[in-house]
Amino acid sequence: EDQVTQSPEALRLQEGESSSLNCSYTVSGLRGLFWYRQDPGKGPEFLFTLYSAGEEKEKERLKATLTKKESFLHITAPKPEDSATYLCAVQDTTSGTYKYIFGTGTRLKVLA
């Protein structure tokens, strides 16, 4: 069965303290892996799409990488405004379906 696991569940960082969030996945046919940021009570905001192992994407202080079994979201010198829940999702192509399977997210708190 397709599965997405994110770790850690929660992370507290001091401003400027770099770290990484992990997303491990089990899926028969990976079409894409997606990272989203979600603020409390709001809809997820799209960040990155990764399609193949070895691919990397960057946006400001965020960098996403992909291997055959997991993805990392690296946060360099975070600021308090980076505090949010970060969600990972995979898109499965098995049996012609293209639904997204989400992890439960990592709640990030960056302290000033």
Next chain:
Amino acid sequence: DAGVTQSPTHLIKTRGQQVTLRCSPKSGHDTVSWYQQALGQGPQFIFQYYEEEERQRGNFPDRFSGHQFPNYSSELNVNALLLGDSALYLCASSLLGGHGGEQFFGPGTRLTVL
């Protein structure tokens, strides 16, 4: 360029009632997917609509139904509401039945069932 819009923002219902949630996709998108997100959890896929048909469905009972209109907007209907249906309901739009990859989410509708 208008993003994904949803209405209403909040809704309070009692057990057994029925509810309809609405979604307009991002300009240029033709596919709408609906998700349920319980507090502290990731979004769970309910179903996807493309070309006015339900193309895929997650593990949700038949009490959950939907519709897509010719202008690509969509409705989610939930009958016989249960307390456990309380959640944030998210609409996401994409291109070409999801083949286009990225889904863009609306702000959600917070449903509370009393």
